[in-house]
Amino acid sequence: LKDGFNYHQAEELSEEHISKNQRLTIPLEYEDDFYYAKIGLGWPEQNVTLVIDTLSDWLWIPTEFCESCQPPVFESNHSSSYLEGIKECVHSASTHFENQDYTVCGHLAKDYAIIEETIIPNQTFLAVSEITPVEDYNKTAVLGLSLASFKSENNSNIIQALFQKGNISSPTFTFMGKSLKTNSSHLVLGSPPSSFGKYRRVKLLNSKSWKLPLISLGVGKNENLLMPANNNQKVLIDTALKVAVIPAKQFLEFFRFLPRSATVREFCSFTITDGRYFCLKRGSPFNLEKDFFPIWLRLGDYYLSLDPDQYLEKDYDERMGIFYVKSKFHLGESPEWILGQSFLEKYVVTFDPENGEILFAQKNMGDKIYEKWSDVPNSAPTKKKKSSSDDSPSILVILIIVIVGLGLCAMCSYGSRRRRGGAREPANANYYLRQQTQVN
Numbered sequence: 001l002k003d004g005f006n007y008h009q010a011e012e013l014s015e016e017h018i019s020k021n022q023r024l025t026i027p028l029e030y031e032d033d034f035y036y037a038k039i040g041l042g043w044p045e046q047n048v049t050l051v052i053d054t055l056s057d058w059l060w061i062p063t064e065f066c067e068s069c070q071p072p073v074f075e076s077n078h079s080s081s082y083l084e085g086i087k088e089c090v091h092s093a094s095t096h097f098e099n100q101d102y103t104v105c106g107h108l109a110k111d112y113a114i115i116e117e118t119i120i121p122n123q124t125f126l127a128v129s130e131i132t133p134v135e136d137y138n139k140t141a142v143l144g145l146s147l148a149s150f151k152s153e154n155n156s157n158i159i160q161a162l163f164q165k166g167n168i169s170s171p172t173f174t175f176m177g178k179s180l181k182t183n184s185s186h187l188v189l190g191s192p193p194s195s196f197g198k199y200r201r202v203k204l205l206n207s208k209s210w211k212l213p214l215i216s217l218g219v220g221k222n223e224n225l226l227m228p229a230n231n232n233q234k235v236l237i238d239t240a241l242k243v244a245v246i247p248a249k250q251f252l253e254f255f256r257f258l259p260r261s262a263t264v265r266e267f268c269s270f271t272i273t274d275g276r277y278f279c280l281k282r283g284s285p286f287n288l289e290k291d292f293f294p295i296w297l298r299l300g301d302y303y304l305s306l307d308p309d310q311y312l313e314k315d316y317d318e319r320m321g322i323f324y325v326k327s328k329f330h331l332g333e334s335p336e337w338i339l340g341q342s343f344l345e346k347y348v349v350t351f352d353p354e355n356g357e358i359l360f361a362q363k364n365m366g367d368k369i370y371e372k373w374s375d376v377p378n379s380a381p382t383k384k385k386k387s388s389s390d391d392s393p394s395i396l397v398i399l400i401i402v403i404v405g406l407g408l409c410a411m412c413s414y415g416s417r418r419r420r421g422g423a424r425e426p427a428n429a430n431y432y433l434r435q436q437t438q439v440n
Contacts, residue, residue, distance in 0.1 A: 022168065022169040022190050022191045023168055023169070023188050023189060023190030023191050023193075024115060024116050024118060024162070024167065024168060024188070024189040024190060025116070025186050025187075025188050025189075026038075026039075026115065026116060026186065026187045026188075026189065027184075027185075027186055028052065028176075028177075028185040028186055028187055029049075029185075030177075030178055030183075030185060033242040033341075034051050034052075034240060035051070035052045035175075035177065035185060035187075035239060035240070035341070036049045036050060036051060036052070037049075037050050037052055037143060037187055038050070039113055039114060039115050039158075040112075040113070040114030040115075041061065041074055041079075041111055041112065041113055041114070041123075041125075042074065042075075042076070042078070042079030042081060042082060042111045042112060043079055043080055043081040043111070043112050044078070044079070044080075045112070045114055046074055046075060046078070046079070047072075048061055048074055048140075048141055049072075049140055049141060050140075050141045050142060050143035051140070051141070051142045051143065051240055052143055052145065052175070052187060052239050052240065053142050053143065053144055053145065053146075053238075053239060053240040054145050054146060054210050054237060054238055054239045054240070054351065055146055055209075055236075055238055055240065056142050056143075056144030056145070056146055056149070056240075057090065057144050057146050057148050057149045057152055057154075058090055058104075058125075058126050058142065058144045058149070058154065058156050059123075059124070059125040059126065059142070059143055059144055059156040059157070059158060060090070060104055060106070060125065060126040060128050060141060060142050060144070060156075061073075061074045061125050061126070061127060061128060061141040062074065062128045062131075062140060062141060063075070063076050063106070063127045063128060063129060064076065064077065065127075065129040066106075066128050066129050066130060066131065067130075068130065068131050068132075069128060069131060069140070070140060072140070073140075074127070074141075076109070076111075076127060079111055081111055081112055082109060082110075082111045083109060083110040083111065083122075084107045084108075084109050084127065085107055085108035085109060085110070086107065086108055087105070087106070087107050087108075088105070088106065088107065088108050088126060089103055089104065089105040089106075090103070090104050090105075090126065091103055091104075102131060102132070103131070103132050104126065104128055104130070104131050105128070105129060105130040105131075105132075106126045106127045106128040106129045106130070107126075107127045107129070108124065108125075108126065108127075108154070109124070109125055109126070109127040110122045110123065110124055110125075111123060111125070113125075113158060113161075115158065115162070115189075118162070118167050120158065120161050120162065120165065123156075123158065123161060124154060124155040124156045125156050126154075126156065128141075143158065144156065144157070145157070145159070145173060145239075145351070146209065146210070147204070147207065147208060147209050147210050147351075147353055148208060148209070150171060150353040151207075151353075159171050159172075159173055159189055162189060162190075163190075167190075168189050168190030168191075169190050169191045170190060170191055170352075170354060171353055171354055172189075172190065172191065172192065172350055172351060172352045172353070172354065173187060173188065173189050173190075173350070173351055174186075174187070174188040174192050174193060174348060174349065174350040174351075175187060175239055175344055175348075175349045175350075175351070176188065176193075176348055176349075176363070177239075177341055177344050177345035178345060192348075192350040192359060192361070193348070196348045196361040196362060196363065197361060197362060198361065199348075199350060199359040199360065199361045200300075200301075200302045200359065200360045200361070200369050200371075201300075201352075201355075201357045201358075201359050202299050202300035202301070202302065202357060202358050202359075202360070203300060203356060203357055204356045204357060204358065205234060207356060209236065210236065210237040210238075210351060210358060211234045211235065211236050211237075211336075212234070212235045212237070212299045212300065212358060213233075213234065213235075213299070213300060214233040214234060214235045214297060214298070214299065214337060215298040215299070215300070216298040217254075217295065217296065217297055217298070218295070218296040218298075218373075218376075219254055219257045219258060219293045219294075219295055219296075220257070220260075220293040220294070221376065222257065223296070223298075223373050225253075225254060225257065233335060233336070233337065234336050234337070235297070235299060235336070235337045235338070235339055236336055236337070236338045236339070237338075237339055237344070237349070237351075237358060238338055238339070238340050239340075239341065239344060240340075241338060241340030241341065242328075242340055242341050242342065243328050243329050243330055243340050243341075243342055244306065244311065244328070244329040244330075244337070244338060244339050244340055244342055244343055245329065245330045245331075245332040245334075245336075245337065245338035245340075246329050246330070246331060246332065246337060247331075247332055247333075247334065247335045247336065247337065248275065248331040248332060248333060249335070250335070251270075251277075251331055255268070255270060255277055256268070257293070258277075258292050258293055258295075259279065259291060259292055259293075260290065260291055260292060260293055261291070264279060264281070264286075264291050264292075267279055267280045267281055270327075270331075275327075275330050275331030275332075276326055276327055277312075277326065277327035277329075278324055278325065278326045278327070279324060279325045280322050280323075280324045281322065281323045281324065282321065282322060282323070283323075284323070285314070285316070285323045286314045286323055286324075286325050288307075288308035288309050288312055288314065288325070289307075289308060289309070291308075292308040292312060292325075293308070294306060294307045294308060295311065296376060297337075298373075299360075301371060302360065302369050302370065302371060303369065303370040303371075303373065303376055304343075304346075304347065304360060304369055305346075305367075306342070306343060307346070310328065310342045310343065310345075310346065311327060311328050311329050311342065312325045312326070312327060312328060313325065313326060313328055328342055329342075346363065346364075346367050347360045347361065347362065347363055347367065347369075348360070348361040348362070348363050
């Protein structure tokens, strides 16, 4: 190496900080819809913030020579151990870049990488000098953890390097995103954490990407309600995508089954232009758990769910006095599902490139993983069997009579207003939407 800093000195320095544990745990930070990990790079050490990305093949890091890159960047001239190689350009077409294709150019480089006091000498990475196009690109650096990166000849996969040096017991990594109950998140390198009980293993479809077989779907207790005839759907797992992507054609088949009641269903619709599902409501706010069903996905041999608060978000329009919910997911043209952070944050998810599997474990007691459809909670309403004791009028019947009576009174009042030329009360979600558009 240059400046008199030789490889043998680097090896001695590395041995002083080497970790003999089975795993390394890296705290993650969540900002601007991305999970970031911090590592050290170069000598003297510079802090680098990386986006965790299971679709990217490279460890790429912007340098001071990249005019289109946002700071902070890696100052390669300040590292005495930096080695620069041949120029390389890589193509990145990722869903989380809003279907934008990016070309990243730079030089193959080597330098020290420091992860939780563990030093990796001569870690390969792409020292970025140009990103095109630059519009809307606001990422700093990327830790590529695609399945292909574990077998790539570019040797830029940090986890593979740690495994080969004996710092971790296996080249696996576990993603533990934040949840509604805790904001802490971690990336665990090496063997999966043992504190979450049983892990369910699902075989990957191939050795090229983190894709799983989607066997069936269900809304509530309606299994196979959504499955296409070819029965050959795939699910791609993407840690850098905030939402889920649902095939548009398939969504048309089941969106009307998401609301639990016809009352809510009447005021739900979607717009094809921007792929948004929404529901409008007056009176009381939405209760996501009571008003909507979970979506159950059978991945391999196991049933996992997208709860209403994972695929919907609610709000209130003060100008119109309307409560509404809108989708957290996007509608895609591809028949492939893409599950992002909204799904991954519910479970402990381990990526195992060695065995070609993804493992799921329960993060919270209520988020169970089921092996049989019969064990899935009966979230659909069931009919109560009538008994001999039910002959007397119940409180529910009395309430219904009162509501019907009030409705008749309202109709009479409405007819009277209409004869006097009064304005008609809006009766559907489309009317509210048009009114909201006019106000906007």
